[in-house]
Amino acid sequence: MRLSPDDRPSRFRNAPAQPEPSRQLRNPPKRGNKRSGGGGGGKRRGGHRRRSFLGGLFYWTMVLGLWCVIGLGGLIAYHASQLPPIDQLTVPKRPPNIAILAADGSLLANRGETGGRTVTIGEIPPYLPRAFVAIEDRRFYEHFGIDPIGITRALVTNLRGRGVAQGGSTLTQQLAKNLFLTQERTAARKIQEAILALWLERTYTKDQILELYLNRVYFGSGAYGVEAAAQRYFNKSARSVTIAEAAMLAGLVQAPSRLAPNRNPEAAEKRAQLVIAAMADQGFITQAAAKTALTAPAEVPERVGAGSVNYAADYVMDVLDDFIGAVDGDVTVLTTIDSKLQASAETILVDALSAQGAKLNASQGAVVSLAPDGAIRALIGGRDYTKSQFNRATAARRQPGSSFKPLVYLTAMEKGLTPDTIRDDAPVSIKGWEPENYSRNYRGPVTLATAMQHSLNTVAARLIQEVTPKEVVRTAQRLGISSALQPNLSLALGTSEVTPLEMTAAYATFANGGQSVLPYVIREVRQTTGKVVYARKATSLGQVIQPQYLAMMDTMFTGVMNGGTGSKFNIPGWQVGGKSGTTQDYGDAWFVGFTAKLVTAVWVGNDDNSKMKRVTGSGLPGEIWGKYMKAAHAGAQPIPLPGGFWQGAPRPLDLGAPVAEARQPEAPPPTSDRAWVPPAPQEKNFFERLFGG
Template sequence: MVARRKGERIEPSFGSGREAEVALRITAEDRAVSAAGTDAPRRRARPKADAGPDRAEAREKRRFFFGGGGNGGGEKPPQRARRGFFGSFVRIAFTVCLWGGIALVGLLAYFAIKLPQEAWAVPDRPPNVKIVSVTGDLMANRGLTGGEAVSLDEMSPYIPQAVMAIEDRRFYSHFGIDPLGILRAAFENAQAGATVQGGSTLTQQLAKNVFLTPDQNIERKIQEVILALWLETRFSKDQILEMYLNRVYFGSGATGVEAAARRYFNKSAKEVTLGEAALLAGLLKAPSRLSPAKDPDAAKARADIVLQAMLEEKLIDQAEYEAAKAQKATKARSYWTGAEHYAADLVMRDIKALVGDVKTDVVVETTIDLGLEKDAEKAISATIDGAKQNVSQGALVSVDGTGAIRAIVGGRDYATSQFNRAVDAKRQPGSAFKPFVYETALEQGWRPDTVVNDQPTQIGNWSPQNYDNKFRGPVTVADALAHSLNTIAAQLTVAVSPAAVIQTAQKMGIASPIIDNPSIALGTSEVSLLELTGAFAPFANGGYLAKPHLVNRITDVDGTVLYERGADVPPVIVAPEIVGMMNAMLTRVVTSGTGRKAQLKDWQVAGKTGTTQDFKDAWFVGYTANLTTGVWLGNDNGAPMKKVTGGTLPAVVWHSFMEAAHEGLPAMPLPGGYDDGQEPAPLTASTGESSGGFYDDSEVAPDPRGMPPATDPYEEPYEAEGAAPAPARSADPYAAREVEPEPRREITPEDIYGVEPLPGDPGYEGEPMRPAEEIAPRRPTTRVVRRDQLPPDVVLEGRVPSGAVLEGPVDGGGRPSDRSLFKDFFGG
């Protein structure tokens, strides 16, 4: 062994041989205290109990794993490699991402748990009520959305393209949230110093619209992200886009593209042009502020931005862009427009009573004829716009023989006022109420040619006056109605009793309360135009009850019938002979009385005018064998018009509408076939002046303040001065007569009336009969031929004499003049 240097400490070794050297060896470098130079006490090193091959192997493994430590021999251990900055950054970033992801998952799970259970199922779209005409044409959509849902294939392709271009360009590539879009929005907002762009995807917007409240807070935003991710896993991109377009709000009460297209452009979503689609897409940023009904210029400016985005995305070419941008800004109507919306409102008012709560989309089939509806709207608006007599509003109702409402106009312009004056306004009808007085009188024994006396009449404290404050002496009942003589109507009301007149009016369809008072003869109790028009319809259809109705059938979108109007034959409420006489008398109102402006070429027209005190209300209700139509004109505030009477502007409106409604139809007479056989000359006043048509085509009801109060003691039979006493009658006009009729003398050719005058007729009691020529021209004698008087094999051919009346049933399913529609309804 080589001699050691002087003073060098000999270190101990353990074991012997090579194995011990490898196993454990201590050098001077392992000492804690330097070997040189001190006399400090030294502690004997204690041998390690775990020294040996096993210990060495364990240390070697630790060294390999941790990269440091000695090798157990005299060799110098390898130096540990130092990590660079990038490696440390990656290690830290990985750790942060790992724990951040765990925290994010936990946060999402927390807010997901807080979502209500129903948030995990897409709620049904609010039900839509699609209202169509009798021919199936769309009239309106009603419901919370204002329009039905449409598929992507059913709408204009420009709509989804425009929406994606301005709201979510990467819609088909992201997974519900768009990180790039969020970064872009953050950058744009930072540059602008304000929120000018959002980072929400269409999926997020759908989640917000369908599931969440509009609150702006971190919890709602996180829930929006959760639901967007869920929607992307549950539905396809096309399904999400379709749901979005059918549920997003476009302003002005329109939810969904179909409702918006109808609202702003009055067309279906499938017909929307490029420029219109850009406008709709632009509304999504601020539906109320950018609405073309409020600010068309702002809406157009936003639409141009949408067009630019579509051009950048190569969804349109330069030519399409220029053409659409060149379109002028147009102000949309401020509200739904069109008279058909009055009918739609009525449907929504009644639908719950017909089918209960609407929980799914339904289709309501109405009785409205859209062509007639447009004609009616045009007649009302054109007449009011051209009038200079201080008239601002009007209404029109037209029904057929079954009571089906074919047209209804509730005001001058629906967009301006949605109040339905045809249904909800109650007004005094004036003389338009008189037909019910005359019908009651006919049922109690009077006849059209019965002579009554137009003279000063006193009923309690009330003295009814005619329009011109003149009296005409003896006149027939028919002439009194044709020229709307107030004195005669009052006399007849007293004779038959106001209660009987009220009963007749209610039987015909008047539902409004009627005061039991003689003044009802002049129409002082308020009614609606709809019920008054419906009450005239039995005269046109042969005596059947004609209750106005609007809904034929209600189905769901699959065609399942939820409601259908029955086809039961309504009851007969007016005897056929009464119908014939009323039609004859009301026809004379139009041919020679106050309603001459309502005449139609080739058609038999009957009707009645009505005017109230101070010209506040003017009415005309008339009918043909085809339609019964009522018209009202006036002002909502009750302001007087300038001498507008029922025979002037209302008759003009009626004529304008009915002329269009009857165009191309074959003319048909009214039912009844009653002919009084005379064409009366104009009546003259008692002063002897020639009328020369001096009637002002009007009649005015007296001031209601001058009427006797309802509590006046008129319970006893009225004894009006000059009134015609009532003939003997039965309480039920359709029951067998309990009172034997007055015996009649044999008819002679000289008898101009064809029957003996009824008892009490003025001009026959206590005074000589006036010459017939002073009352009316001579006419042929009336002959009555009953069916049981005919031979069983008789065949009637040729022309029936004008005075003949055939009574009894007729074979063949009804009169040849019955309309086909009416035949179909009642059979035959």
């Protein structure tokens, strides 16, 4: 039964009548029938569905984007909370640098964690900072610390290359990392880096940021900052680098180890070419300048020598604290070192050991050269600083052998003896101690001048017995030897250990008119502002050798050089004094000598105290001393020794029993002053004498 419209349920009562399905199928609308409303109605319902889909997509995209923003904001807030409060954030101080200069103002070395001093933008050529901008951050002057364009460009390049070919970090971000963060590659560090970059851009000008960057970035080989890098790779200041050198430095920061020009010059040059091209492309240099830089690439000078200036620099650092205390900022230390003498001493020492060291089993050496007032002109602490940083010139205590004898003779002169005093060169036994001459031959009665000239051990032994070991110790201390000396009889033959610096200082007293000497290496210390924080004032520690005794000693010293163990090393035209020294079993060999211009000590030996092969003070050390001193005095006007010479004044009474005076004919100069020296017996104390201990 068919219901009428009024008989339908109420929910259908007002609904429009629907055609029966069967009727729709029997009479389908024809295509193209303008009256067909079904097709039109269908299109309207499809468009509605499409609009709903797009609207939903937009809606959910907005929701997702909002949550991403919230999440990113939370992430940023979290990592920002791990940083110090922005209002308390400050750029950490750069570790201070100590620039150590030679007496002529040339740089000897840098000390400190950075390897070079701070430079300002204004004192370096404009193309140097621009080289870094060109290759590291071409939009540096346009972005706000983070460069979205640069990041996008880096991402695209890296995706195309299927690797990491470019980085998106700006110079400001790199600076933030260097100042505040570690080098780890994490998302957390990158977020903090971006936050800090924004703070830097808000706090500093672009030039200030660039200046901070140039002074903090790492260039490899321990060089932090562009000044340290220029000194390290080109032996010059950043103020003097060329465009080609600037490009090489700028290219280096991408990978300091791989692109170091002293290790991989080809890779460094290829990278520098990219920098030069970028500088020209961005208008930082002209095309002509770029062409010149490409045709004349930077060259890294070969480092020659054994790095001996570092021994001098280390000694400067050892004593610097005594003058200025803790270093709070960059300082410049002007020293007394003569760079030419330093280089000469190094070359002569190294060449001599290279030529003869293996044959003679002599592996090490040291040279100390002072002006007569104590200013250190050259200081070589070893054969090769790169292999051993132990400073043998200042820290190694070694037996001086017969080079110590002049202090015994000086004590005897001050007790009333003279160079003409006669003593017997004959076998001697003192409480069981029986020192012998090197030749095992004896001359009989000789003057003290002859005994010192030929380094006769028996006479030195008799003298120390006369004047007592304690008096000799006092004399040595008065002349500047601070090492502990054993007051026994064998002290006469140099069995107590001293440093080469001490021996040189003691001999300086004989060269300067008898004044006490305290070796010094620092003349002045300045801050980068120009403020002088220390300046050495000329001081005198007083007369420690009276003129008459000084004249006697200088007469005896020159006798050694004119007819004794130092005769092969004399300097024509100059008054020269000196003394060789060799210890028992050839463990140490010395030559110490002076003119009115320079006082120099040379030591040769082995760190493990092993025996050398018959190396004496008048052998290898004397040869080194002679070559160095002749080179140092070349072209200089001879200066007489200030102490003058003893003219054979009436002799005071001799100590001890009188000995018949007789002068022996001069013998050929001995080839060595070494002697076989049995250990000297120690004096027994009261209880030992009483109980026989």
